[in-house]
Amino acid sequence: MKLSEIGEFGFIDRFSGKFSALNKNEEYGIGDDCAIMPLDDQYNQIVTTDLLIEDIHFLRSAITPFDLGYKALAVNLSDIAAMGGTPSASFLSIALPADTEVEYMDQVMEGYRSLSEKYRVPLLGGDTTKSPDKIVINVCVTGKVLKGKAKLRSSAMTGDYICVSGPLGDSAAGLNMLLNNINPDNQTKNLISWHNRPEPAITEGLWLGRQEGVNAMMDISDGIASDLKHILTRSGKGAVIHLENIPLSEALRATSRNNTIDVLKFALSGGEDYRLLFTVQSQDFEKIKKDYNKHFQTPLTCIGKITEENPGEIMWMQENRPFVFQKGGFNHFSQ
Amino acid sequence: MKLSEIGEFGFIDRFSGKFSALNKNEEYGIGDDCAIMPLDDQYNQIVTTDLLIEDIHFLRSAITPFDLGYKALAVNLSDIAAMGGTPSASFLSIALPADTEVEYMDQVMEGYRSLSEKYRVPLLGGDTTKSPDKIVINVCVTGKVLKGKAKLRSSAMTGDYICVSGPLGDSAAGLNMLLNNINPDNQTKNLISWHNRPEPAITEGLWLGRQEGVNAMMDISDGIASDLKHILTRSGKGAVIHLENIPLSEALRATSRNNTIDVLKFALSGGEDYRLLFTVQSQDFEKIKKDYNKHFQTPLTCIGKITEENPGEIMWMQENRPFVFQKGGFNHFSQ
Numbered sequence: 266m267k268l269s270e271i272g273e274f275g276f277i278d279r280f281s282g283k284f285s286a287l288n289k290n291e292e293y294g295i296g297d298d299c300a301i302m303p304l305d306d307q308y309n310q311i312v313t314t315d316l317l318i319e320d321i322h323f324l325r326s327a328i329t330p331f332d333l334g335y336k337a338l339a340v341n342l343s344d345i346a347a348m349g350g351t352p353s354a355s356f357l358s359i360a361l362p363a364d365t366e367v368e369y370m371d372q373v374m375e376g377y378r379s380l381s382e383k384y385r386v387p388l389l390g391g392d393t394t395k396s397p398d399k400i401v402i403n404v405c406v407t408g409k410v411l412k413g414k415a416k417l418r419s420s421a422m423t424g425d426y427i428c429v430s431g432p433l434g435d436s437a438a439g440l441n442m443l444l445n446n447i448n449p450d451n452q453t454k455n456l457i458s459w460h461n462r463p464e465p466a467i468t469e470g471l472w473l474g475r476q477e478g479v480n481a482m483m484d485i486s487d488g489i490a491s492d493l494k495h496i497l498t499r500s501g502k503g504a505v506i507h508l509e510n511i512p513l514s515e516a517l518r519a520t521s522r523n524n525t526i527d528v529l530k531f532a533l534s535g536g537e538d539y540r541l542l543f544t545v546q547s548q549d550f551e552k553i554k555k556d557y558n559k560h561f562q563t564p565l566t567c568i569g570k571i572t573e574e575n576p577g578e579i580m581w582m583q584e585n586r587p588f589v590f591q592k593g594g595f596n597h598f599s600q
Numbered sequence: 601m602k603l604s605e606i607g608e609f610g611f612i613d614r615f616s617g618k619f620s621a622l623n624k625n626e627e628y629g630i631g632d633d634c635a636i637m638p639l640d641d642q643y644n645q646i647v648t649t650d651l652l653i654e655d656i657h658f659l660r661s662a663i664t665p666f667d668l669g670y671k672a673l674a675v676n677l678s679d680i681a682a683m684g685g686t687p688s689a690s691f692l693s694i695a696l697p698a699d700t701e702v703e704y705m706d707q708v709m710e711g712y713r714s715l716s717e718k719y720r721v722p723l724l725g726g727d728t729t730k731s732p733d734k735i736v737i738n739v740c741v742t743g744k745v746l747k748g749k750a751k752l753r754s755s756a757m758t759g760d761y762i763c764v765s766g767p768l769g770d771s772a773a774g775l776n777m778l779l780n781n782i783n784p785d786n787q788t789k790n791l792i793s794w795h796n797r798p799e800p801a802i803t804e805g806l807w808l809g810r811q812e813g814v815n816a817m818m819d820i821s822d823g824i825a826s827d828l829k830h831i832l833t834r835s836g837k838g839a840v841i842h843l844e845n846i847p848l849s850e851a852l853r854a855t856s857r858n859n860t861i862d863v864l865k866f867a868l869s870g871g872e873d874y875r876l877l878f879t880v881q882s883q884d885f886e887k888i889k890k891d892y893n894k895h896f897q898t899p900l901t902c903i904g905k906i907t908e909e910n911p912g913e914i915m916w917m918q919e920n921r922p923f924v925f926q927k928g929g930f931n932h933f934s935q
Contacts, residue, residue, distance in 0.1 A: 287722035300724035305640040316693040358651040363604040374615040387622035389635035403738035
């Protein structure tokens, strides 16, 4: 049997149960944005890791080396943000073909350092090795969160409002432009820059992490059609999503007018948005939304509600009528 | 300029200084086997990461999937051992071609789990993704060590005895047999198994970590000709090594008789021994050696002494005459 037949999550399911007996007290492992381990009396440590492979996650011709370094760290900081945590350190493993230009790698490291400085996250170690042909980058980031305060995927409650921290689909639309050599204009070039240099929602995540009314949280890396299901499965709940409430940027709407692309497909299953997806208790929603919008430029948007019915399933609604949405999120190993 | 012209350490030198301003109190980063970060009142945390790439670090045809999983974790546990630390958790990133057999990966994970169980190290997270063609495995391991008690590369003192925790060169000789299709006999098959399934010196490292008389320590991954220089450079010391004292296994000696291979080259610069290399204060040496040999089957061997002269340099001696040893350790990016 090939991996492509069982997919990424099928593979993880095959071994994760066999390892869980080794977990100690206060340790939570595979299945959330970060693992959780005890740190000291006050804090737990959170850890995440992400692997980027040339020609799978990026094309050398479509991203500057600076952005590549920036993004490699950003996607990990986004996982720390998703737990409501503060990043503390990073570890970088890189495999490089021997004929890689030193100046190219200097730029990769400059991009990485620029984001490290923004959030004061030191680079404390790593591994550097030769690769046969592709550039391989693995980043591991540690962070901390007050004990018992990490926002988990498993904490959604019936009646919660489902919210996102910014517009969806920009990254996927940017990737689509890159892959199809669509020249960006002033309005649509933002889509490409969000794809190549996403900004992790560290400050938003920390703020949301402090709100008691925020129940479940994760970051959107595979598209909400796939990611929201992780929250639903782990919380044992269902969801209703109102498509007309999905926030879309002006840039994405403009692309749609110019190129007749399927905006909704990008917004729901495009992936790499790195926005936060979270659920808020209904009685706290209005206050949290108001306070959030005072703190942050990009408004908090409610896109639906958590339901008791149909656990693990999303009911898509468009103007109060059910909508059949087939395409799931990105699944690794599919050919 | 190509990376092959400046090598692995030349590349690291280009960026490591630019990042160090971000380090906080009690944090030590790039340059030792593990990074050190504050954990709680009593302990520091140590972190290491290692990247294995198919056709660079292993050939799929020359290692069983079980051994591949075992080794991917072992090389990281060896770094924890080298600090005198206790491993606490691991994080595994894997990129796999879509046509990889599920049963092959089940075996990889069984090997990984088998070593995880031996030292009770839970697998708490990771990343799974598609690879264009090669298998890529990155492992990150956290551990802990009493504050101020981590054994660093920078702590060697003039007059220290330089010691190793086991015979050298077995792994390189095993690799040589695999690459040249030399059929192992009963005696030499151990060389291949040490190459494919090295045993991290966790218990030895913990024991040595508790000895006040042990100054510097590291694990031998690139061969002592290269690795010892890291201790010398960081400690500002020189070394004299007596080649006749280098411990060689019976299996390695047997291979030499049968195949006229250059045993010394394997022992000094072959790499992947994963034995511990450490320095012991002269006044404590006899007691530490005696106690160590009571605790462990493989005896502690003294191979030379730390000197004040020629900082950063190794003087090789054979029966009290200088010996010119040219070949350095393995350098990534060399073509």
